[in-house]
Amino acid sequence: MKRPFIVLYAMIFLFVSLPVRMAYLVFNTNEFPAVTNSIRSIVVSELRGEIYDCSMKPLVNRKLQKTVVAMPYKKSAKVLKDYLEEEEYKSLLCSIDNEEPFMCVCDYEKENDFIKVCERAERYTDDGFCCHVIGYINQSDNEGVYGIEKSYDTLLKSEKRQLLFKYNTTALNKMLAGGECGFVSENYYSQKGVRLTIDADIQRIAENAMRLYETEKGACVVLDSKNGEIRAMASFPRFNQNNVALSLNDENSPFMNRAVSAYSVGSVFKYVVAMAAIEANEENFESYCTGSLKIGRTTFACSNSVAHGSVNLSKAFAYSCNTYFIRLALKIGRDRILKAAENLGFGKSFYLSDGIYPDKGKLPSTEEITTDGALANISFGQGNLLATPLQIASCYSAAVNGGEYISPKLVISTVNSDGTENAIKEKGYRYRAFSEREAEKMKDLLINNFNEGTCVDAKPHNCVAGGKTSTAQTGWIDEKGEEILHSWFAGFAETGNEVYTIVVFKENGVSGSQDCGPVFKEISQRLAEIKCE
């Protein structure tokens, strides 16, 4: 594709005496003709530091563009004519008249004596891949203003990485015909940067799955359940890092990172109540659901007032029976539930990276839950309870990692110019939230949800998995007078030796099973394909 030309006189010219420059040159300086009195440099490309994924694959500077530098000869114009836009071509003719080399981005590939070709890296792709984690820079001053670009701005701009084109000039500062010239790297290939826990392949799987099921506004998180490392963190809509202005007035708030923003959680919270019940040895509690239950003056109903009949913990969890969880909550009591929620990260902040501040959400205090009605409300995730998709992912990881709560982690290390690494000092936390036996019971409940109830359609065909749907009431009414609902799916997938916790969230959805279940299934199956091959 043809690109706007880069005008030569806008480039940085370096006039440096020959002896100082000799060390950098790729050509043999001893053969310079006697008429040479200086060397000029054109900056072909300038890079900030790298942002790597967990396997050291670059997440930035990946987009390579063919760039040509043409010598000011008529034969250059002849060869490049078909590759340039009209304006670019005129500019090339101008350079020839001025006896200066001409540089532009174009598809021409064949290098010869008078046209030199290189590849230069563009910082971002246009598709918004991983944009909420990477962030973006202010193009005018090269300052990181969002995401890792902001958090690690000092490190990422600490090294001047340039690809230069150097050439001999005549006494009149024109390009010397027949003189030496070539590309010279000045730290251009340095490895300095920051290494994240993100896995580029998993990030792509998550983003593609969200797009496949047209999640306009939402988020998706994939955690390594065993160590809390974030393998994917996507938020939709995405934005174009090369042109953030395009998204500034978008009413869907593309710059908001929904993975770390707090929302009503609804029935994914039943996991917490179930955990508390298992801990309280009430896992054999049974009740009878008639589709609704009156507590004080409030009548609480199951979804669509469906009567679930005789239910135990596993059936109630699978069918998301509200009346069962209300009765269970009243039986085990407020304090056990709030303690379990706190142990599982509700209402707690954690450290991700300087400059990235996840919402800590909201867990009601004991003083806020003084009536059976208030306790009933929270038993199925309603009331003054908010959590981020990332928090829900850490919460669900406890069921599959033997009962530990591990705060999520995003950065592994900083990388030096030579590729050696300095590990990031741990600021997260990790503790036992539940016993292994309790976690195992919980895991069995999540797996059983794929055999009966609201999750069955989300069951992946090629790996062991478990999960829970949720359709959360927000209390907000849309312009049609209908209540806005948030959809969730939280679960895990075991693929080869790995266990991943996967949380899918959709703002303003229809239901967890309809909106988020298919995304969960797609991600799980794709993970199983790449991890088991």
Ligand SMILES: [Zn+2]
């Ligand atoms: Zn019910």
